[in-house]
Amino acid sequence: MSQKTVVCLGAGYVGGPTCAVIALNCPNVKVIICDLNQARIDAWNSDNLPIYEPGLDEVVKKARGRNLFFSTDINSAIQEADLIFVSVNTPTKKRGEGA
Numbered sequence: 001m002s003q004k005t006v007v008c009l010g011a012g013y014v015g016g017p018t019c020a021v022i023a024l025n026c027p028n029v030k031v032i033i034c035d036l037n038q039a040r041i042d043a044w045n046s047d048n049l050p051i052y053e054p055g056l057d058e059v060v061k062k063a064r065g066r067n068l069f070f071s072t073d074i075n076s077a078i079q080e081a082d083l084i085f086v087s088v089n090t091p092t093k094k095r096g097e098g099a
Contacts (some may be wrong), residue, residue, distance in 0.1 A: 004029050011035035011070060015074055015087030017053050023068035024059045032069045032077045044070040050056040 004052035008019040011033045023031035036040055043084060045064070060068065071077060078084065093099045 004044060004082045005077075005080045006031045006035045006083045006085065007077045008087055009035075009039070009074065010085075010087035011040050012087065012089075013019055013049075013051055015085060016041040016044060016051055016086070017056055017059075019085060020056065020059050020068060021049050023063040023066075027063075027067055030067050030080075031063070031071070032080070034071050034074045034077045036072060036074070038072055039044075041070045056075075 003006070006019065006022060006029055008015040008031070010016075012035075015035075016033055019031050019033050022029065035042065040050050047057075049060060064070075
């Protein structure tokens with residue numbers, strides 16, 4: 001059986017931590033977190049993560065480079081994906097019921 005690949009589109013407050021935890025707990029699954037924002041991806045690949053959650057630093061350090069990767073190459077990641085999470089901004093409803 002070949003290694004499965006999970007791709008997360010969006011390296012923000014939902015996608016980044018959620019998929020980092022998936023990578024930590026599923027070491028046989030390759031997890032690629034993608035974002036168009038190069039500075040955000042650079043931060044995820046550094047020691048100064050762009051998001052603070054208790055314990056997140058340790059989660060990322062254990063999985064990054066093993067089966068957790070951060071990239072701006074969205075097209076390549078999608079081609080490789082077995083499963084895609086879409087974790088992008090939700091637009092605010094401006095009119096109608098629920099606005």
